[in-house]
Amino acid sequence: MDDIRILEPEGLDALIAALHERGYRVVGPTVRGDAIVTGDIYAASDLPQGVGDTQQAGAYRLRRRDDDAYFGFADPAQSTKPVFFPAEEVVWRGRRDEGHFTVERDAPKDQAVALLGVRSCDLRAVQIHDAVLADRPFHDAHYVARRDGTFTVAVACGEPATTCFCASMGTGPRPAATNEQTGEPAYDLLLTEVMAPEHRFVLEVGTERGREVADAFDTTRAGQEAQQEAIAVSDAAAARQTRGINTDTIHDVLRASAESPRWDDVASRCLACTNCTLVCPTCFCTTIQDTSDLAGDNAERHRVWDSCFSESFSYIHGGPLRGDVKARYRQWITHKLSSWQDQFGMLGCVGCGRCIAWCPVGIDITEEAAALGRMATAAGAAS
Amino acid sequence: MTATATRSSVPADPMVPRRYVITHVRQDTRDTFTLLLDPADGQPAIQFRAGQFTMLHAFGVGEVPISISGDPSDPAPLEHTIRNVGAVTRALVEASPGTEVGVRGPFGTSWDVDDATGHDVVFVTGGIGLAPLRPAILDVLAHRDDYGKVLLLYGSRTPDDILYGHEMHRWADLNDVNVQMTVDNAPYGYKGKVGFVTELVTKAGFDPRNAFAFVCGPEVMMRAAATALNGRGVPKSKIRLSMERSMKCGVGLCGHCQLRELFVCVDGPVLDFARLEPLMNVREL
Numbered sequence: 323m324d325d326i327r328i329l330e331p332e333g334l335d336a337l338i339a340a341l342h343e344r345g346y347r348v349v350g351p352t353v354r355g356d357a358i359v360t361g362d363i364y365a366a367s368d369l370p371q372g373v374g375d376t377q378q379a380g381a382y383r384l385r386r387r388d389d390d391a392y393f394g395f396a397d398p399a400q401s402t403k404p405v406f407f408p409a410e411e412v413v414w415r416g417r418r419d420e421g422h423f424t425v426e427r428d429a430p431k432d433q434a435v436a437l438l439g440v441r442s443c444d445l446r447a448v449q450i451h452d453a454v455l456a457d458r459p460f461h462d463a464h465y466v467a468r469r470d471g472t473f474t475v476a477v478a479c480g481e482p483a484t485t486c487f488c489a490s491m492g493t494g495p496r497p498a499a500t501n502e503q504t505g506e507p508a509y510d511l512l513l514t515e516v517m518a519p520e521h522r523f524v525l526e527v528g529t530e531r532g533r534e535v536a537d538a539f540d541t542t543r544a545g546q547e548a549q550q551e552a553i554a555v556s557d558a559a560a561a562r563q564t565r566g567i568n569t570d571t572i573h574d575v576l577r578a579s580a581e582s583p584r585w586d587d588v589a590s591r592c593l594a595c596t597n598c599t600l601v602c603p604t605c606f607c608t609t610i611q612d613t614s615d616l617a618g619d620n621a622e623r624h625r626v627w628d629s630c631f632s633e634s635f636s637y638i639h640g641g642p643l644r645g646d647v648k649a650r651y652r653q654w655i656t657h658k659l660s661s662w663q664d665q666f667g668m669l670g671c672v673g674c675g676r677c678i679a680w681c682p683v684g685i686d687i688t689e690e691a692a693a694l695g696r697m698a699t700a701a702g703a704a705s
Numbered sequence: 706m707t708a709t710a711t712r713s714s715v716p717a718d719p720m721v722p723r724r725y726v727i728t729h730v731r732q733d734t735r736d737t738f739t740l741l742l743d744p745a746d747g748q749p750a751i752q753f754r755a756g757q758f759t760m761l762h763a764f765g766v767g768e769v770p771i772s773i774s775g776d777p778s779d780p781a782p783l784e785h786t787i788r789n790v791g792a793v794t795r796a797l798v799e800a801s802p803g804t805e806v807g808v809r810g811p812f813g814t815s816w817d818v819d820d821a822t823g824h825d826v827v828f829v830t831g832g833i834g835l836a837p838l839r840p841a842i843l844d845v846l847a848h849r850d851d852y853g854k855v856l857l858l859y860g861s862r863t864p865d866d867i868l869y870g871h872e873m874h875r876w877a878d879l880n881d882v883n884v885q886m887t888v889d890n891a892p893y894g895y896k897g898k899v900g901f902v903t904e905l906v907t908k909a910g911f912d913p914r915n916a917f918a919f920v921c922g923p924e925v926m927m928r929a930a931a932t933a934l935n936g937r938g939v940p941k942s943k944i945r946l947s948m949e950r951s952m953k954c955g956v957g958l959c960g961h962c963q964l965r966e967l968f969v970c971v972d973g974p975v976l977d978f979a980r981l982e983p984l985m986n987v988r989e990l
Contacts, residue, residue, distance in 0.1 A: 413720045416764060422745070423764050423805055425721055459971070460956035463718035580987045607960030610953045614765030621765035625720075628953075628961070635961060638951050639790040649989035657963065664966035 323499075325527035326549050327541035329513070334366035334392065334523075336539035337475070341436040344535070346473055349405050350438035356384055357399040363438050370395060377483035377675065379684030393439055393515050396483035397674050401444045401603035402437055406468040407451060409600075413464075413610065413623040430464065434471035442494030443486075443674040445476050445508060447603030449501045453666050454606050457504075464625075473531070476509040480517075480555040482563050485675030487688055490566030493672045496556035499528060503668065511536060514552035524552040565678075565688040567659065568695065569669060575695045576660035578702075580652070584694050589648035591683050596629035598677035598685075599654065604670050607635070630654050655690060719956045722762050722807030723751075727800055728782055734866050736789045737833055738798040739774065741782040745805050750781035754815035755840035756947060756975045760955040761785060762807030763796035770952040770970070772837035773811060777844060783808070786836035786868070812955040814975045816841040816945060821917030824943070825853040827909065829930045831860040831902050831922030835868045837947050837974075838921045846880045854911050856883045860902030860926070863890050885909065902926060906933040913938035921947045928985050931978045941979035948973045948981070965990060 329337065341348045342364075352361040353370045363369065374387040375395040387394045414425045440448070448469075455462040456469060479488075479495035488494030501508050510532030514524040525541060526549060527533045599605040609628035614621040628635060631650045636643035644650050662670030671687070678686045724745035731739045744750055751759075755777045762768040769791070775784030789798045797806065818826070818841050826845055830838050845852055857876065861867045867886065876882040885905050887898040898905075903926070918934045920927050927946045934944050950962035950969040962969035964984050967976070984990055 414718075418764055418805075421803055421805060423724065423807075425807075427718060427721065455958065458957060460719040460954075460958065462958055463720070580990065606958070608953065609959065609961070610768065612765065612767045618765045623720075623768075628959070630960070636951055638949060643950070644989045646989055653963070653990075656965065661963070661966040665968070 323527055323529070323533075325533060325536070326544045326546070327525045327527070327536065328544045328548060329523040329525045329539075329541050331390070331392065331521050331523070333540055334369070337535075338363060338365060338438065340535050340538040341438070341473065341475075343538075344473075345433065346436035347431075347433045348436045348438050349402070350440070351393070351395070351398045353384070357382065358384065358395055359400050360398050360402050360405060366392065369393075369439065374481065375483060377485045377679040379485065379678050379686050380681055382679045389517055390521060391481075391515055391517060393477045393513075394481055396479065396481055396486055397441050397443060397676070399676070399680075400601065401447055401674065401676070402440055403447065403451070403603050405435055405437070406448070406465055406472075407455065407462075407606070410624055410626045411464055413625050416621045416623075418619045418621070427463075430467035434473065435468070436473040436475065438475045439477045439513070440474060441477065441479050441674075442497035443479075443488045443672040444603050445474065445497050446493040446672045447674070449503065449508070450604045450666070450668060450670065450672070451606065452501075453503055453668065454604075473535070474509040475511045475513060478512060478514040478552060478556045480515060480559045482559045483675060483679070484564065485678040486563050486673065487565040487567060487675060488673035489560035489563045491569060491669060491671060491673035494556075495559040496553065514555050516551060516555060524548045526552070565675070565686070567671070567673070567688050567691045571695060572659045572691055573663050575691070575698045576656045578698045579694045580656075582694055582697055584690070584697055585648035585652050587693075588651050588685060588690055589646065591685055592631075592647050592651050593682060594631045594633075594647045594650060595682060596631045597680045597682065599629040599631060600627065601676040601680045603672060603674060603676070604658070605629070609635075630657070655687060658687070659691060719809065720954065722760070722768075722809045724805050725783065725808045727802050727804045727806060729802055730798065730800070733786065733868055737786060737868060738789070739784060739786045740797060740800075740806075741784055742806065742808065743782050750783055751808070751811055752780055753777055753811035753840075755818060755844050756816040756837060757811035757813050758837075758955070758974065759783075759785070759808050759810035759812065760952070761787075761793075761797060762809070763793050763800070764805070764807070766796040767793040768807070768809075768953075769793045769797075770812075770955055772947070772974070774836040774839045777840045778847060786833065786839075788833045809955060813970055814973055816844075816919055816947075816975050818844050818919070821845070821943075822851045823853070823915075825911040825916040826855045827906075827911055827916055827918040827934070827939075828855075828857045829902060829906060829918060829920045829922070829934070830858070831926045832862065832866060833868060834922035834926075834947075835859060838919060839869065841919055842876070842882075846876065846882070849880055853915065854883060855881065856885070856909050856911055858902055858905040858909060859884065859886045860905070860922070861886070861888055864888055864892070864895055864897065883910070901929070903929045903933045906930055907937065916943065918944045920944060924949070924985065931982070935978065941982060942977050944978035945975050946978060946981055947975050
């Protein structure tokens with residue numbers, strides 16, 4: 323769709339207002355405590371203007387930028403995952419009366435979401451969750467209801483952190499225009515924030531309904547040169563990334579690495595704290611918690627995020643099947659980078675780097691993948 | 706198209722159970738019980754295929770995956786054989802007739818015994834592993850003439866733990882089934898065979914080149930039995946096993962049952978040994 327415009331920074335409020343007027347709950351990056359998180363956006367002043375982030379293995383810090391960029395950070399500490407897939411929700415509530423019981427589901431809130439400023443990595447993660455939770459023989463009905471009618475204003479990334487490796491995963495820093503699995507448009511509007519020579523946004527329209535929204539606020543028409551300027555921002559961001567995973571070989575490397583000595587090495591560092599799975603935008607494992615009142619007549623089933631790093635995750639009568647931490651790390655990285663491809667025809671990692679930054683001991687998925695690759699090659703050469 | 710926040714209707718939720726009422730509880734062994742269930746909503750009982758399971762819900766306590774142990778050609782009442790090993794199974798087996806339970810499913814793959822038509826059929830099982838196999842056995846016996854020899858090799862911990870003992874004798878007497886039993890531990894004076902079920906596999910009389918095997922029991926037992934069957938010449942693709950994993954949803958969403966690329970709840974529980982062997986050989990995969 324060849325509709326490129328320039329949006330002045332002062333126009334962001336009008337964009338947000340246009341979304342509110344159409345009934346959307348607008349969700350985007352905002353500063354809470356000492357982190358950028360995903361939260362409700364009522365005006366441009368809710369965005370992290372002038373705030374940047376510094377991320378490295380085992381560390382995340384905010385910093386004051388020397389400019390007024392609205393999206394001058396790599397990615398929020400928490401992705402958009404909880405917007406459609408909250409950490410806890412009620413599956414159903416039940417009531418028992420004289421031996422009979424009835425079950426009720428909570429109705430989903432009757433408001434569609436507009437994602438404002440979603441990064442390419444997190445946008446890809448939403449597409450992955452669609453494949454896992456919605457486009458399956460059985461779906462997560464709550465997820466499907468929350469995702470329904472989502473409007474997407476993506477923001478191409480110009481500020482990768484040292485932990486980022488989306489370029490190697492093919493998931494960023496500039497989002498693909500279409501979802502490669504479904505062929506559907508990936509976003510309704512795409513913004514690229516340009517800081518020089520003057521602060522402005524290149525706005526690219528992705529859908530007809532995106533055009534309808536874009537027509538509701540002031541923009542100026544632009545041509546291919548504006549798009550080239552936007553692409554240059556993302557290309558520069560890609561060039562700054564130093565980490566990466568070889569996506570051509572990683573599937574087979576992990577297949578061949580089930581008995582690798584590397585698992586003992588990583589298990590000696592891993593605390594099995596589950597942080598990586600909680601910040602991962604694609605991790606989808608859940609458990610069910612049952613609660614009831616003292617009489618046992620009112621009961622609730624809660625779906626809560628779970629982690630393959632917890633000992634109870636693989637528990638069947640008699641004990642956990644993955645008692646050793648090395649088996650749990652192997653399960654996690656093998657699922658992300660290898661079995662996910664068998665299950666869903668795509669990688670389960672988008673290169674956002676959160677698992678690296680939020681690991682208390684700085685375990686680096688790209689480093690582990692590279693080490694496993696080297697060891698698999700060495701073992702292959704030796705045999 | 707105008708961008709207006711709209712919602713389509715909420716789709717059916719596979720996590721919402723159907724209400725069934727317990728009509729009968731039968732104690733099979735010291736710790737194992739069979740529950741008979743009828744729909745409480747007046748609708749017909751679910752149709753299922755041999756080998757499938759349901760998620761059974763004890764109100765306010767929790768939900769567990771349990772294989773259906775009844776006859777697939779006669780799905781009412783719905784039958785589950787349950788060993789009392791945890792909070793949910795305890796609530797289920799201690800419930801009195803008239804209690805309502807939740808049922809989701811049936812889920813998962815089938816034994817597909819039709820594939821064994823024209824073959825000798827070898828059922829190898831231990832303990833409560835006989836329960837998930839019972840629908841497959843009943844299916845084979847309903848079409849007994851379509852199959853060659855039918856063997857049931859059954860192992861249990863002690864003579865008191867033998868499940869469906871009377872029924873196994875009936876199958877032997879009336880349906881031309883070669884039933885062989887062994888126990889791991891026997892009291893003084895026990896006259897039957899003592900030893901592991903894999904020892905029965907190595908000696909049983911069937912034609913390995915024209916046999917189909919269905920194996921259900923603890924994972925170590927299944928691996929040993931499948932290896933022994935394959936050692937006698939039964940192809941790995943003709944040895945089917947039913948896997949057990951932690952399951953919270955039964956529909957491939959919760960992630961608990963993953964075995965490398967498999968969601969055991971939807972890709973299994975019944976899988977062939979050609980697929981499973983490399984996965985079963987890795988510790989804690």
